[in-house]
Amino acid sequence: xxxxxxxxxxxxxxxxxxxxxxxxxxxxxxxxxxxxxxxxxxxxxxxxxxxxxxxxxxxxxxxxxxxxxxxxxxxxxxxxxxxxxxxxxxxxxxxxxxxxxxxxxxxxxxxxxxxxxxxxxxxxxxxxxxxxxxxxxxxxxxxxxxxxxxxxxxxxxxxxxxxxxxxxxxxxxxxxxxxxxxxxxxxxxxxxxxxxxxxxxxxxxxxxxxxxxxxxxxxxxxxxxxxxxxxxxxxxxxxxxxxxxxxxxxxxxxxxxxxxxxxxxxxxxxxxxxxxxxxxxxxxxxxxxxxxxxxxxxxxxxxxxxxxxxxxxxxxxxxxxxxxxxxxxxxxxxxxxxxxxxxxxxxxxxxxxxxxxxxxxxxxxxxxxxxxxxxxxxxxxxxxxxxxxxxxxxxxxxxxxxxxxxxxxxxxxxxxxxxxxxxxxxxxxxxxxxxxxxxxxxxxxxxxxxxxxxxxxxxxxxxxxxxxxxxxxxxxxxxxxxxxxxxxxxxxxxxxxxxxxxxxxxxxxxxxxxxxxxxxxxxxxxxxxxxxxxxxxxxxxxxxxxxxxxxxxxxxxxxxxxxxxxxxxxxxxxxxx
Amino acid sequence: xxxxxxxxxxxxxxxxxxxxxxxxxxxxxxxxxxxxxxxxxxxxxxxxxxxxxxxxxxxxxxxxxxxxxxxxxxxxxxxxxxxxxxxxxxxxxxxxxxxxxxxxxxxxxxxxxxxxxxxxxxxxxxxxxxxxxxxxxxxxxxxxxxxxxxxxxxxxxxxxxxxxxxxxxxxxxxxxxxxxxxxxxxxxxxxxxxxxxxxxxxxxxxxxxxxxxxxxxxxxxxxxxxxxxxxxxxxxxxxxxxxxxxxxxxxxxxxxxxxxxxxxxxxxxxxxxxxxxxxxxxxxxxxxxxxxxxxxxxxxxxxxxxxxxxxxxxxxxxxxxxxxxxxxxxxxxxxxxxxxxxx
Numbered sequence: 001x002x003x004x005x006x007x008x009x010x011x012x013x014x015x016x017x018x019x020x021x022x023x024x025x026x027x028x029x030x031x032x033x034x035x036x037x038x039x040x041x042x043x044x045x046x047x048x049x050x051x052x053x054x055x056x057x058x059x060x061x062x063x064x065x066x067x068x069x070x071x072x073x074x075x076x077x078x079x080x081x082x083x084x085x086x087x088x089x090x091x092x093x094x095x096x097x098x099x100x101x102x103x104x105x106x107x108x109x110x111x112x113x114x115x116x117x118x119x120x121x122x123x124x125x126x127x128x129x130x131x132x133x134x135x136x137x138x139x140x141x142x143x144x145x146x147x148x149x150x151x152x153x154x155x156x157x158x159x160x161x162x163x164x165x166x167x168x169x170x171x172x173x174x175x176x177x178x179x180x181x182x183x184x185x186x187x188x189x190x191x192x193x194x195x196x197x198x199x200x201x202x203x204x205x206x207x208x209x210x211x212x213x214x215x216x217x218x219x220x221x222x223x224x225x226x227x228x229x230x231x232x233x234x235x236x237x238x239x240x241x242x243x244x245x246x247x248x249x250x251x252x253x254x255x256x257x258x259x260x261x262x263x264x265x266x267x268x269x270x271x272x273x274x275x276x277x278x279x280x281x282x283x284x285x286x287x288x289x290x291x292x293x294x295x296x297x298x299x300x301x302x303x304x305x306x307x308x309x310x311x312x313x314x315x316x317x318x319x320x321x322x323x324x325x326x327x328x329x330x331x332x333x334x335x336x337x338x339x340x341x342x343x344x345x346x347x348x349x350x351x352x353x354x355x356x357x358x359x360x361x362x363x364x365x366x367x368x369x370x371x372x373x374x375x376x377x378x379x380x381x382x383x384x385x386x387x388x389x390x391x392x393x394x395x396x397x398x399x400x401x402x403x404x405x406x407x408x409x410x411x412x413x414x415x416x417x418x419x420x421x422x423x424x425x426x427x428x429x430x431x432x433x434x435x436x437x438x439x440x441x442x443x444x445x446x447x448x449x450x451x452x453x454x455x456x457x458x459x460x461x462x463x464x465x466x467x468x469x470x471x472x473x474x475x476x477x478x479x480x481x482x483x484x485x486x487x488x489x490x491x492x493x494x495x496x497x498x499x500x501x502x503x504x505x506x507x508x509x510x511x512x513x514x515x516x517x518x519x520x521x522x523x524x525x526x527x528x529x530x531x532x533x534x535x536x537x538x539x540x541x542x543x544x545x546x547x548x549x550x551x552x553x554x555x556x557x558x559x560x561x562x563x564x565x566x567x568x569x570x571x572x573x574x575x576x577x
Numbered sequence: 578x579x580x581x582x583x584x585x586x587x588x589x590x591x592x593x594x595x596x597x598x599x600x601x602x603x604x605x606x607x608x609x610x611x612x613x614x615x616x617x618x619x620x621x622x623x624x625x626x627x628x629x630x631x632x633x634x635x636x637x638x639x640x641x642x643x644x645x646x647x648x649x650x651x652x653x654x655x656x657x658x659x660x661x662x663x664x665x666x667x668x669x670x671x672x673x674x675x676x677x678x679x680x681x682x683x684x685x686x687x688x689x690x691x692x693x694x695x696x697x698x699x700x701x702x703x704x705x706x707x708x709x710x711x712x713x714x715x716x717x718x719x720x721x722x723x724x725x726x727x728x729x730x731x732x733x734x735x736x737x738x739x740x741x742x743x744x745x746x747x748x749x750x751x752x753x754x755x756x757x758x759x760x761x762x763x764x765x766x767x768x769x770x771x772x773x774x775x776x777x778x779x780x781x782x783x784x785x786x787x788x789x790x791x792x793x794x795x796x797x798x799x800x801x802x803x804x805x806x807x808x809x810x811x812x813x814x815x816x817x818x819x820x821x822x823x824x825x826x827x828x829x830x831x832x833x834x835x836x837x838x839x840x841x842x843x844x845x846x847x848x849x850x851x852x853x854x855x856x857x858x859x860x861x862x863x864x865x866x867x868x869x870x871x872x873x874x875x876x877x878x879x880x881x882x883x884x885x886x887x888x889x890x891x892x893x894x895x896x897x898x899x900x901x902x903x904x905x906x907x908x909x910x911x912x913x914x915x916x917x918x919x920x
Contacts, residue, residue: 270663439649
């Protein structure tokens with residue numbers, strides 16, 4: 001589609017350029033200059049803008065795809081009239097808020113300890129924060145169910161868990177805890193980074209003037225850290241409100257209906273209610289965008305301003321202090337990683353559940369890794385999809401970022417906004433939008449219900465990450481080399497391939513790796529868009545847990561996590577070499 | 578720019594060539610969507626492909642997935658034949674004018690009461706939704722009043738009606754048959770500790786492991802499959818009536834290969850295919866086809882009657898009400914809670 005925009009302009013330009021008035025020529029020149037920007041905008045519009053627009057329109061006019069504008073706002077009216085739906089929406093917001101607060105409570109002390117004290121073994125401490133970030137939340141939730149359920153590992157270890165604890169876990173707060181455990185690491189790392197860039201002079205001054213520790217914290221540190229607190233909180237809130245795995249796995253167990261899981265059931269289980277699903281999706285989208293703007297506004301209001309970093313001598317911890325600090329890291333690591341991973345491994349290796357401890361077997365691994373088995377097929381599908389999506393993301397994302405960085409004007413701002421969208425908008429909303437978009441009566445490509453649909457979804461959802469990686473490098477890159485190449489007669493494509501790409505390579509490789517890993521564990525878009533009979537590792541785990549063998553599910557979870565870890569380690573080794 | 582243009586053209590050409598190929602030989606291909614057991618769908622399709630020499634594009638999935646796909650393709654239909662796992666689902670498509678009636682020869686050999694009166698959809702088979710019990714359980718021949726009394730002292734489960742089509746149809750049939758009394762029953766059994774499983778298989782594995790002593794709203798052919806494999810279970814149909822869930826086949830109004838579609842429908846009702854249906858422990862539509870040995874040839878137990886066209890209007894509301902008032906209700910265990918219940 002892209003050339004059709006560019007062609008008329010350049011066509012007019014070439015044959016009769018002398019005869020044309022100046023203005024037209026300028027216009028044509030402008031168009032040809034802006035062509036890459038147009039192409040990028042079109043790609044993003046087609047990928048993200050069009051499905052989201054269609055989703056929003058359909059939520060307003062449920063029959064719009066049939067060319068019928070009746071029943072305006074009917075789904076929204078139903079939401080307003082059904083008490084349970086209103087409550088579910090309130091619950092979702094409350095839950096995401098609680099996850100954020102709990103993540104702050106867990107993460108801020110960790111960040112402070114890492115940045116301001118002489119904590120021993122900081123590298124390991126940081127690692128304990130990275131492991132839960134790397135663990136897909138749905139696997140953590142599944143493992144927690146194995147620990148806490150009737151006759152689960154908790155019962156085995158304690159010889160019967162108190163019912164009150166179980167009831168507490170399978171409720172609002174248990175679901176909150178699991179989600180917070182998988183996201184507090186972001187907060188801790190963000191706080192550490194922020195503290196590292198804030199000099200200690202203010203704290204020292206306050207200390208010398210006789211401030212107590214709580215005054216220091218409340219009046220000096222927290223205000224200085226507010227931007228970091230808000231930004232990391234925003235990340236956690238957005239992740240929580242749009243997370244599908246934890247609500248679907250644990251929320252349904254705990255009678256806690258949350259928006260993303262509800263949307264999923266409305267789209268996939270009979271009776272289907274696409275109209276209500278699009279309306280709820282639009283609301284979810286609205287909440288996400290509102291959160292983004294409010295927190296940005298708050299962060300600028302609170303803005304600490306840039307400060308010169310100085311040497312920051314570490315605050316010495318005594319033996320007790322070291323012990324307490326490591327106690328905190330240890331406890332969080334135990335809850336966020338050791339417990340779920342142990343449950344996962346044990347379940348994947350257990351043979352039969354009788355009285356006492358089960359025997360060990362590798363049968364579940366054999367079942368998923370046997371040639372021709374569905375498990376192996378799922379692994380293969382995931383691998384090829386992730387490699388494909390990561391490659392496409394990096395190629396298109398890198399190009400878009402480059403074009404964006406080297407352009408100015410209105411289109412660029414539009415492009416900026418469009419590229420941000422998929423990152424902020426919950427993945428389930430993008431997936432529902434894609435279903436509508438690629439099924440519309442005017443689409444003649446049979447892409448829906450093929451594996452290509454998923455590739456498209458991954459690219460749309462994750463291209464922003466690639467963009468961001470490329471952006472960070474591009475902002476530091478001077479255009480002089482490109483100008484030089486251009487003056488020496490290189491065309492646009494040549495400049496991009498021989499001058500820009502080599503400089504972008506490290507950033508793009510990192511982007512490739514990140515995209516590969518997130519695609520390998522992507523659940524919600526896969527489960528909504530995969531053609532039946534096909535599985536990715538994530539949907540395989542989810543389906544086996546719901547309908548089949550939990551041990552096989554956990555074996556697959558172990559294999560996936562091992563595989564991504566191996567890729568990560570190999571990549572690091574290769575980069576160092 | 579030239580580089581980009583070439584790239585775009587190449588992509589375009591690739592996409593077009595990729596998509597025009599299946600378009601060309603469409604006339605030879607029958608598109609079948611099927612809910613229900615995948616092996617059965619595959620077996621029936623394979624037999625037809627061999628017999629007719631035509632290709633079938635089969636999409637076997639759950640009722641939810643099939644309905645989602647039909648809903649998504651509403652303005653761009655692709656399917657020729659759909660096998661539903663519920664007459665309500667077929668009725669929903671018929672209600673929006675999506676089905677075309679067809680009356681194959683030899684329909685008299687089948688149970689005519691299960692078909693649509695004007696043959697918009699025809700039953701291929703049926704299953705009954707009743708109660709699955711452990712053989713060593715205390716409940717012997719419980720009727721609904723006993724089960725719903727809130728005083729069974731047994732751990733019971735139900736596949737979530739919003740996730741299992743069969744359980745959903747049972748809840749609807751019971752609610753329509755009993756009126757408001759049904760809702761009191763549901764709330765009472767929930768307060769007695771009825772738990773909800775995400776799907777049939779989860780409920781069944783809970784029953785096999787002894788976590789539960791009974792499944793209310795169990796679809797029988799899955800239970801017979803377990804029994805045939807030696808599981809100590811039995812299927813019980815309460816006197817008050819079980820829900821009859823028929824599995825209809827229908828031809829889409831926009832079928833692009835209508836003759837192949839009709840041939841496929843007749844094929845599904847042939848004695849050979851009905852035999853395959855019976856092997857899944859389903860009730861075959863043909864009266865002259867023997868049911869599976871495990872199921873045993875018994876007369877049909879009493880069923881809860883329901884008019885599908887009317888029931889369709891209530892389906893969504895009943896399910897949502899059930900979800901809110903029963904499934905997600907805070908469980909306040911009253912006197913029914915026993916010390917041995919909580920372990």
